[in-house]
Every structure is written in C-alpha cells, then in structure tokens.
Amino acid sequence: xxxxxxxxxxxxxxxxxxxxxxxxxxxxxxxxxxxxxxxxxxxxxxxxxxxxxxxxxxxxxxxxxxxxxxxxxxxxxxxxxxxxxxxxxxxxxxxxxxxxxxxxxxxxxxxxxxxxxxxxxxxxxxxxxxxxxxxxxxxxxxxxxxxxxxxxxxxxxxxxxxxxxxxxxxxxxxxxxxxxxxxxxxxxxxxxxxxxxxxxxxxxxxxxxxxxxxxxxxxxxxxxxxxxxxxxxxxxxxxxxxxxxxxxxxxxxxxxxxxxxxxxxxxxxxxxxxxxxxxxxxxxxxxx
Numbered sequence: 001x002x003x004x005x006x007x008x009x010x011x012x013x014x015x016x017x018x019x020x021x022x023x024x025x026x027x028x029x030x031x032x033x034x035x036x037x038x039x040x041x042x043x044x045x046x047x048x049x050x051x052x053x054x055x056x057x058x059x060x061x062x063x064x065x066x067x068x069x070x071x072x073x074x075x076x077x078x079x080x081x082x083x084x085x086x087x088x089x090x091x092x093x094x095x096x097x098x099x100x101x102x103x104x105x106x107x108x109x110x111x112x113x114x115x116x117x118x119x120x121x122x123x124x125x126x127x128x129x130x131x132x133x134x135x136x137x138x139x140x141x142x143x144x145x146x147x148x149x150x151x152x153x154x155x156x157x158x159x160x161x162x163x164x165x166x167x168x169x170x171x172x173x174x175x176x177x178x179x180x181x182x183x184x185x186x187x188x189x190x191x192x193x194x195x196x197x198x199x200x201x202x203x204x205x206x207x208x209x210x211x212x213x214x215x216x217x218x219x220x221x222x223x224x225x226x227x228x229x230x231x232x233x234x235x236x237x238x239x240x241x242x243x244x245x246x247x248x249x250x251x252x253x254x255x256x257x258x259x260x261x262x263x264x265x266x267x268x269x270x271x272x273x274x275x276x277x278x279x280x281x282x283x284x285x286x287x288x
Contacts, residue, residue: 060233070171071104081124095146119217129270130167204270231280235268
C-alpha cells in the first residue's frame with residue numbers, strides 16, 4: 001500500500017509537470033509593449049520653456065525655428081494584424097482598457113502594454129490617433145479611468161467648449177523671438193444644442209508595417225514606434241508656416257485658427273486617410 005501511494009504521488013507530480021511544461025511551450029497569450037519615441041526627425045524631443053537652452057529645437061521646411069513645452073496625443077482602437085491578414089482587435093470598444101494618452105513629460109506613458117494578446121505571428125499594427133466618432137464623448141460613467149486620465153489638470157485633453165476629447169496637444173514657441181505656439185486638434189461639431197452633427201472629423205486611422213514579425217506566445221515582444229513631430233509643419237501632405245493674427249490663414253493658436261487650418265495639422269500628424277495612412281508614425285524595430 002505504501003509503495004502504491006508513492007507511485008500515485010509521483011504520477012500526479014509528473015502529470016502536473018507535463019501540464020505546466022505544455023502550457024509554457026504553447027502559451028495561448030502574452031503581452032505586447034508599444035514603446036513610443038517622440039522626435040524631431042531622429043532626435044528625441046526634450047521639452048522646455050520659452051528661454052530654455054536644453055529644449056530640442058527644430059527648423060521647419062518653411063524655415064521656422066520652433067520647440068515644444070508640452071506634447072500629448074491620444075492612441076486608441078488598437079489592432080494587430082496576423083501574418084495571414086486577420087485582424088486582432090485590442091479592447092477597441094473600451095477606452096479604459098484600450099486607449100491611452102502619450103505624454104512626453106511622463107516617461108511611464110511612453111510604454112503602453114497590451115495584455116493577453118492571442119498567441120500568433122503579427123506583421124502590422126493599426127491604431128487610431130484620437131477617438132473614433134462614436135466614442136468621442138466625455139462619458140465619465142462608461143469610461144471613468146480614461147475620463148480621469150484625459151481630464152487631469154496636468155493633462156487637459158478635453159475641449160472646454162465641447163463634449164469630446166482633444167486628440168493632440170502641442171504647446172511651444174516659434175521663431176527667434178519665441179512667439180507662442182499652441183496646436184490642439186480634435187473632432188468638432190456644428191449646429192445648436194440638441195441638434196449637433198459632425199463637423200471636422202479629426203480622427204485618423206494609422207497602419208504601420210512591422211520591421212520584422214512580432215511573435216507572441218512564449219515571447220512578449222516590444223514594438224518601437226517613432227512619432228516624428230518634424231512632420232507637424234513639414235508633413236507629407238502640407239507645408240505649414242505659423243502666423244499669429246486674425247486672418248483665415250493664421251494658425252499658431254487655437255483661438256484664431258479655423259477648422260480648415262486645423263485639418264492641415266491633422267493630416268500631417270495622422271495622414272490624410274488615402275494616400276497617407278502613416279502620418280508622422282513609423283515602426284523602427286521589434287524586439288522579440
């Protein structure tokens with residue numbers, strides 16, 4: 001009887017070991033980390049005040065020198081594309097679990113972890129710059145975590161005048177006399193209370209090819225994504241010259257630029273949705 005008990009215990013232990021080994025060798029899911037690097041061309045951006053000597057400066061295609069004091073943007077609607085073309089959505093209908101504010105002043109926000117991504121080999125990543133129209137309302141009850149993060153005093157990614165979110169927020173200075181630059185983008189509405197309709201749709205869908213396939217399973221890969229803010233003024237779609245005034249072409253701060261002027265920045269940041277579906281973004285590497 002004693003020998004039988006020992007045999008039974010050994011058998012159970014062996015089965016448990018085989019089961020664990022099998023799970024380790026054939027995991028059903030793992031994490032994927034999106035690591036964002038915000039740059040001017042290939043130089044990582046350092047923020048700074050008007051008279052800063054350490055802030056990263058950039059010169060636009062139109063010859064304007066500028067630097068940033070604040071840099072934030074919203075990423076949502078994330079999908080990974082398998083090597084066979086199938087899309088795997090990541091909490092695309094839940095802003096609490098599938099959207100984030102990238103904030104250059106907060107290092108922790110530059111790495112966004114996608115948890116429990118199904119085991120597969122992936123060749124592309126897609127995501128939204130901003131919030132798609134059907135979710136772009138300040139819904140504290142439905143998405144309390146994202147609402148709190150976007151509305152925090154040091155983040156301020158909500159329009160004061162509307163019901164939606166800011167999609168990008170860039171503060172800084174331009175020209176040698178450090179005139180104020182304040183570029184905010186986001187979808188707008190038109191009409192009157194109770195009968196609002198979509199005005200400018202500033203949401204952009206980004207599609208990026210990976211430099212090498214990301215293999216999710218026993219590995220938890222890291223996808224490195226560069227956002228090149230040189231394209232804000234020197235984009236594939238528009239070359240923009242900043243100016244401060246009261247004319248329709250003035251664009252340096254939100255209280256003076258028109259929706260048409262804002263769209264020029266939107267198309268540079270996120271692409272125009274047809275000939276440009278990458279905007280300022282590119283994948284610089286994959287660590288498996």
